Amino acid sequence: MIRLPPFQLVVPGSLDEAARxxxxxxxxxxLVAGGTDLYPNMKRRQIAPAVLVSIAALPELQTVRQAADGGLAIGAGITLTSLADHPLVRKQFGPLRDAALDISxxxxxxxxxxGGNLCLDTRCHFLNQTEFWRHALGTCMKAEGDICRVAPGGSRCWAITSADLPPLLIALGARVQLVSTRVERKISLSELYRDDGIAWLTKAPDEILTELIVPSLDGMRAGYLKLRRRATFDFPALGVAAAVRVGADGVVESARIVLGAVTSRPLxxxxxxxxxxxxxxxEAIASVADAMQRNAKPLHLADYTHSYRKRMVNVYATRLLERLAQEQEPAAAPR
Ligand SMILES: Cc1cc2nc3c(=O)[nH]c(=O)nc-3n(C[C@H](O)[C@H](O)[C@H](O)COP(=O)(O)OP(=O)(O)OC[C@H]3O[C@@H](n4cnc5c(N)ncnc54)[C@H](O)[C@@H]3O)c2cc1C
Ligand code: SF4
Structure with a gap:
């Protein structure tokens, strides 16, 4: 059994206290919420925070409410199960429910x-190993070393974003609220991410992600498909999300496609x-999927080979867009 390193756990009673x-x-x-990613990372000694501020039970982070524009404002502390089961999500945001149910x-x-999913650490085969394994190999710059095992000549970490919700939520134009003792602000979810495996979030360390705001689908067709070896368990080796608005005449008015697990940020x-x-x-779908395959450059640091994941960009984009092409109504079917 691998034990956690020692740390002090603080359980604040309010959001204000947590920020302080x-x-x-x-x-x-x-911060620690559910701890499902943070604790394994601590056990492997990838990180060793001396103080953990637990925000999982803060009442301010548990709310789900209808926003004025018909969208949803969802507290960051809600569990993925509660998110998927919430009546408003089931009724109005079928694609979000489906993506949540694809997680682990x-x-x-x-x-x-x-919140833990939106702020999830980046992952890499060379890093997400025990300390013993890493030291046997010679470790890397995201842990104790100074070179990258994936691209030894480079000066950056290429660890990939591996959370399932961000690609879909970015495609839908979601925003997040950040709160600290200094400032309270809203940014687009896309702005939260940086293409850097070590510093993957743009928010300051003292900022707490408190709420996700998802605009109303309002007829948008959207979905998320995920490549992974074990369909009931694994992190994505590739994620493809799309949000497409089709007019009454069948012509596409807007389209956004976002990839997960290819670079350090959703792409x-x-x-x-x-x-x-x-x-x-x-033909239109093939043209887009072919171009995406040409331009996407997944690195060899996740499950499957680089070339297979690159090919799957095409296959998964095609499958998803063909599915959206069949939809008459925005997907909201409970499952
Ligand atoms: C075996 C296994 C399989 C998994 N499979 C998947 C998968 O398929 N897809 C997937 O997406 N994830 C997967 N995960 C990761 C994880 O379970 C989920 O992403 C989960 O949503 C993380 O939430 P958490 O509350 O447990 O985060 P935590 O582990 O508590 O925190 C994760 C990170 O987010 C930060 N954080 C948490 N909440 C906030 C907040 N409100 N504001 C600012 N920072 C915050 C923490 O400081 C930490 O850095 C898997 C994990 C395991 C162990
Ligand atoms: S991409 Fe390189 S630096 Fe980053 S975790 Fe992997 S081996 Fe380490």
Whole structure:
């Protein structure tokens, strides 16, 4: 059994107190919500925060409410199970429910939270190993070493974003609220991410992600497909999300496609714009999927080979867009 390193656990009673404790403790502190990713990373000694500020039970982070524009404002502390089961999500955001149910296992979804998923650490085969394994190999710059095992000549870490919800939520134009003792602000979810495996979030360490705001689907067709070896368990080796608005005449008015598990941040694919002004025909879909395959450059640091994941960009984008082409109504079917 691998044991956790020692740490002090602080359980604040309110969001204000959590922000204060986090600010006062400084860089030695980390937030913990469900702990389903943080604790395994600590056990493997990838990180060793001296203070953990637990926000899982904060009542301010548990709310789900209808926003004025018909969208949803969802508290970051809600578990993935509660997210998928919430009546408003079931009724109005079928694609979000489906993506949440694609994450890991029921037990982990009972603990893991929305906020933890949006802030999930990046992953890499060379890093997500025990300390013993890493030291035997020579470790890398995201842990104790100074070179990258994936691209030894480079000066950056390429560890990949591996959370399932961000690609879909970015495609839908979601925003997040960040709160600290200094400032309270809203940014687009896309702005939260940086293409850097070590510093993958743009938010300051003392900022707490408190709420996700998803605009109303309002007729948008959307979905998420995930490549993984074990369909009931694994992190994505590739994620493809798309949100497409089709007019009454069958012509695409707007389209956004976002890839997960390819770079250190969810990757917006400009190739989606080729669909605008077109019908979702086999030819139009193939043109976009082929271009995405050419331009996506997954590195060899996750499950499957680089070339297989690159090929799957095409296959998964095609499958998803063909599915959206068949939809008459925005997908909201409970399952
Ligand atoms: C075996 C296994 C399989 C998994 N499979 C998947 C998968 O298929 N897809 C997937 O997406 N994930 C997967 N996960 C990861 C994880 O279970 C989920 O992503 C979960 O949603 C993480 O939420 P959490 O509350 O447990 O996060 P935690 O582990 O508590 O935190 C994760 C990170 O987010 C930060 N954080 C948490 N909440 C906030 C907040 N409100 N504001 C700011 N920072 C915050 C923490 O400081 C930490 O850095 C898997 C994990 C395991 C162990
Ligand atoms: S991409 Fe390189 S630096 Fe980053 S975790 Fe992997 S081996 Fe380490």
């Amino acid at each position: 404790v986090l600010a006062d403790a400084g860089p030695v502190a980390s 296992t029921p037990l982990l979804r009972n603990m893991g939270t929305l 917006d694919m400009p190739e989606a714009q080729r669909l605008v002004g077109e019908r979702l025909t086999t």
